[in-house]
Amino acid sequence: MSDSDIRTRPKVLPKTARPRLHKVIVLNDDYTPRDFVVLVLKGEFGMTETQAYRVMITAHRRGSCVVAVYTKDIAESKATRATDAGRKHGYPLLFTTEPEE
Numbered sequence: 001m002s003d004s005d006i007r008t009r010p011k012v013l014p015k016t017a018r019p020r021l022h023k024v025i026v027l028n029d030d031y032t033p034r035d036f037v038v039l040v041l042k043g044e045f046g047m048t049e050t051q052a053y054r055v056m057i058t059a060h061r062r063g064s065c066v067v068a069v070y071t072k073d074i075a076e077s078k079a080t081r082a083t084d085a086g087r088k089h090g091y092p093l094l095f096t097t098e099p100e101e
């Protein structure tokens with residue numbers, strides 16, 4: 001049996017760190033119509049009407065609401081696409097991202 005034999009290796013497995021998740025957050029504003037916010041939440045984040053309405057009304061009342069969590073790249077591209085959808089229609093609707101604790 002040589003040193004490189006599988007049975008002589010130390011039985012220590014490397015720890016694989018799970019990627020940190022990032023929150024997508026929608027911010028309230030005074031101009032974007034409520035229905036449009038609901039439409040974007042359904043279209044970009046796969047929410048039902050009820051889920052999207054709840055997120056929209058929470059952002060409307062409290063100033064912001066967490067929409068979903070994803071890996072960094074996905075969170076950033078979804079936030080960009082959702083923000084761009086508003087901009088395309090002349091609305092200031094803004095989606096941001098931040099790392100989860």
Ligand code: TYC
Binds near residue numbers: 026027031032037059
């Ligand atoms: N406050 C907006 C209005 O009264 C609606 C709105 C809700 C806009 C949530 C953005 O993230 C938002 N028309």
